[in-house]
Amino acid sequence: MKLSPPPYQPKNAFTRWLDDRLPVIRLWHDVMGKGYLVPRNLNWLWNFGVLAGIALTIQIITGLALAMHYVASSNEAFNSIEAIMRYVGFGWLIRYGHMVGASLFFAALYIHMFRGVYYGSYKAPREVVWLIGVLLFMLAMATAFLGYSLVWGQMSYWAAQVITGLFSVVPFVGEKIRIWVLGGFAPNAATVNRFFVLHFTLPFVILAVVGLHVWALHRQGSGNPTGIEVKKAEEVVPMQPYYIAKDLVAIGVFLLIFCSLVFFYPNIFTDPDNYIPANPFSTPAHIKPEWYFWPFYAVLRSFTVNFMGIPAKLWGVLGMGLSVLVWGLLPWLDNSPVRSGRYRPVFRCFFLLFMADILLLGFCGKQPAEEPWIRLGQWASLYYFAFFLVILPILPLVEKTKAVPSSVEEAEKKRTDA
Amino acid sequence: MKNSEAKNGKGDMSKDVEGHAFKKPQADLSEQTDKALSGLDRRDFLNVAAVGIAGMGVCGAAIPFIAQMNPSKDVSEQSKTEVDISTIQPGQTVKVVWRDQPVFIRHLTEQEITEANAVALSDLRDPETLEQRTKAGKTNWLVTMAVCTHLGCIPQGSNSSEPRGEYGGYICSCHGSAFDTAGRIRRGPAPTNLVVPPYRFISPSVISIG
Numbered sequence: 001m002k003l004s005p006p007p008y009q010p011k012n013a014f015t016r017w018l019d020d021r022l023p024v025i026r027l028w029h030d031v032m033g034k035g036y037l038v039p040r041n042l043n044w045l046w047n048f049g050v051l052a053g054i055a056l057t058i059q060i061i062t063g064l065a066l067a068m069h070y071v072a073s074s075n076e077a078f079n080s081i082e083a084i085m086r087y088v089g090f091g092w093l094i095r096y097g098h099m100v101g102a103s104l105f106f107a108a109l110y111i112h113m114f115r116g117v118y119y120g121s122y123k124a125p126r127e128v129v130w131l132i133g134v135l136l137f138m139l140a141m142a143t144a145f146l147g148y149s150l151v152w153g154q155m156s157y158w159a160a161q162v163i164t165g166l167f168s169v170v171p172f173v174g175e176k177i178r179i180w181v182l183g184g185f186a187p188n189a190a191t192v193n194r195f196f197v198l199h200f201t202l203p204f205v206i207l208a209v210v211g212l213h214v215w216a217l218h219r220q221g222s223g224n225p226t227g228i229e230v231k232k233a234e235e236v237v238p239m240q241p242y243y244i245a246k247d248l249v250a251i252g253v254f255l256l257i258f259c260s261l262v263f264f265y266p267n268i269f270t271d272p273d274n275y276i277p278a279n280p281f282s283t284p285a286h287i288k289p290e291w292y293f294w295p296f297y298a299v300l301r302s303f304t305v306n307f308m309g310i311p312a313k314l315w316g317v318l319g320m321g322l323s324v325l326v327w328g329l330l331p332w333l334d335n336s337p338v339r340s341g342r343y344r345p346v347f348r349c350f351f352l353l354f355m356a357d358i359l360l361l362g363f364c365g366k367q368p369a370e371e372p373w374i375r376l377g378q379w380a381s382l383y384y385f386a387f388f389l390v391i392l393p394i395l396p397l398v399e400k401t402k403a404v405p406s407s408v409e410e411a412e413k414k415r416t417d418a
Numbered sequence: 419m420k421n422s423e424a425k426n427g428k429g430d431m432s433k434d435v436e437g438h439a440f441k442k443p444q445a446d447l448s449e450q451t452d453k454a455l456s457g458l459d460r461r462d463f464l465n466v467a468a469v470g471i472a473g474m475g476v477c478g479a480a481i482p483f484i485a486q487m488n489p490s491k492d493v494s495e496q497s498k499t500e501v502d503i504s505t506i507q508p509g510q511t512v513k514v515v516w517r518d519q520p521v522f523i524r525h526l527t528e529q530e531i532t533e534a535n536a537v538a539l540s541d542l543r544d545p546e547t548l549e550q551r552t553k554a555g556k557t558n559w560l561v562t563m564a565v566c567t568h569l570g571c572i573p574q575g576s577n578s579s580e581p582r583g584e585y586g587g588y589i590c591s592c593h594g595s596a597f598d599t600a601g602r603i604r605r606g607p608a609p610t611n612l613v614v615p616p617y618r619f620i621s622p623s624v625i626s627i628g
């Protein structure tokens with residue numbers, strides 16, 4: 001059952017006039033105001049969607065400022081960024097804000113996604129919200145890669161070379177596609193230019209897709225930690241003022257962390273090698289992506305031998321691609337009728353193991369391509385895929401779940417009593 | 419619209435502008451079977467034709483936008499690089515640039531040649547002999563792209579201070595591919611041997627790549 005929220009009522013002649021012509025205030029009311037009813041029992045994990053939005057906003061604002069000074073040319077790019085750091089007023093602040101912002105954007109996204117897995121947020125009727133989320137994740141990955149290349153330091157250059165190399169696995173035309181993407185035989189002047197255009201454009205595409213994400217979410221309303229759909233008016237509160245206030249607290253904490261990093265540890269996430277200008281004739285001995293790609297990078301490197309008639313290289317790229325795409329299959333891989341991890345004790349163990357496994361994968365991805373990291377990464381990749389493709393589908397058949405309360409109210413009462 | 423047309427006497431919805439009879443949406447059964455049997459009626463045909471032509475137009479218009487992404491002529495027509503190899507000693511490798519990419523020119527030692535020839539082809543992922551990878555009578559000159567066939571890093575081993583890996587040729591530290599003294603892939607994720615670019619000896623001491 002869908003609870004009916006109070007409709008928007010324009011209060012004066014002007015808002016009435018405007019509402020008849022362009023109902024923007026009504027839109028705000030329905031989406032962020034008193035017209036959006038939210039389960040009252042959301043925990044702090046439900047703040048991370050908004051935090052990702054804040055991070056995106058920071059990226060767009062700092063990015064626009066950087067773009068005023070950045071020169072998209074293979075000769076000038078690196079110097080223009082050094083100039084931003086040294087000569088442009090507050091350029092250091094803006095650039096460090098953009099760098100730290102990218103990391104916090106991914107941190108928020110990852111917590112947002114793990115929240116979804118633990119509480120089964122992807123299950124019916126929110127599959128489309130989830131699918132759009134996975135699309136957003138991929139767009140963010142593309143944007144971050146393109147932005148990282150723009151610096152045209154050693155890591156930027158070799159990231160551009162290696163990531164566009166992924167296209168070369170396509171049978172027959174792979175090398176042609178790679179050359180088409182680069183606009184040359186290796187990353188060159190044309191590459192920086194097009195990467196800049198795409199890096200500038202994609203965040204606005206992301207913004208539009210976020211609109212779809214929220215639209216799809218509001219069609220069904222937010223889920224909650226119990227995984228039980230709200231049924232009564234007592235179980236919900238209006239977004240404004242309750243969750244607006246809560247989100248503002250979260251934003252405050254987020255900005256505190258953001259500022260601490262920008263002011264005291266601006267380079268904590270950066271590879272020092274990227275402060276060396278790009279050299280197309282020497283690959284750094286140990287190249288690795290930014291931290292948020294380490295787990296996927298470890299999957300890529302886990303395939304070292306040809307098997308089943310498929311070359312190791314193709315396996316690696318397929319494996320890495322699948323490790324992202326498999327998130328989109330979750331609504332169909334996990335058929336458990338019980339949504340929330342709260343009532344699934346066995347699932348909970350495997351889920352904790354899954355989080356530990358991703359940390360391990362990330363750690364392996366950070367290390368040089370040597371033993372024991374490759375072997376360890378292979379085991380970690382195995383569990384990663386097993387979690388999605390074997391454990392989740394089989395669990396509902398064998399798991400004895402806890403009794404699910406009949407309503408959110410009852411569930412939360414039980415918790416406070418306990 | 420409907421009203422004004424009705425006033426103009428054109429309101430008969432079962433006729434189109436020229437007065438031909440429309441098929442009513444709720445056509446009777448025999449008419450529907452007719453349509454099913456004869457496949458397309460005139461209107462379907464017009465729809466398919468219009469959408470088809472428009473679609474072709476869109477595809478055609480997309481061509482320049484896709485093509486502009488290809489390397490521009492000043493990049494794609496960088497064709498040849500000439501290198502004097504007379505000063506390269508046995509055991510030495512130099513890196514030269516061809517089409518924005520590095521190329522290894524390696525003067526193999528007797529021992530490296532023997533090592534390469536001692537490998538059974540069945541042990542290779544991409545079976546090729548040293549002979550096939552070099553010019554006739556010049557098996558001591560190994561010219562390959564310095565671009566790992568995995569994802570494009572420059573392998574180490576051209577400089578004697580760099581590691582060469584357990585097969586004595588090159589090693590790519592990006593994802594751990596090892597190449598032997600003939601530049602053939604022996605271990606790691608790279609699918610094929612280091613690529614031999616098109617080149618020829620234009621004199622005993624000068625090669626032209628491209």
Ligand code: HEM
Nearest residue numbers: 059060063064066067070095099102144147148150200203
């Ligand atoms: C989803 C949003 C975005 C993400 C995840 C993102 C990510 C990144 C990353 C990781 C870098 C490299 C940081 C560094 O090492 O300096 C970067 C650089 C850059 N970005 Fe973005 N970005 C986003 C939005 C934008 C927008 C909207 C613009 C401009 C309209 C922009 C303009 C730039 C410029 C000019 C650079 C190069 C200068 C620099 O290194 O700081 N970005 N971006």
Ligand code: FES
Nearest residue numbers: 566568569590593
């Ligand atoms: S690029 Fe050489 S091993 Fe991956």
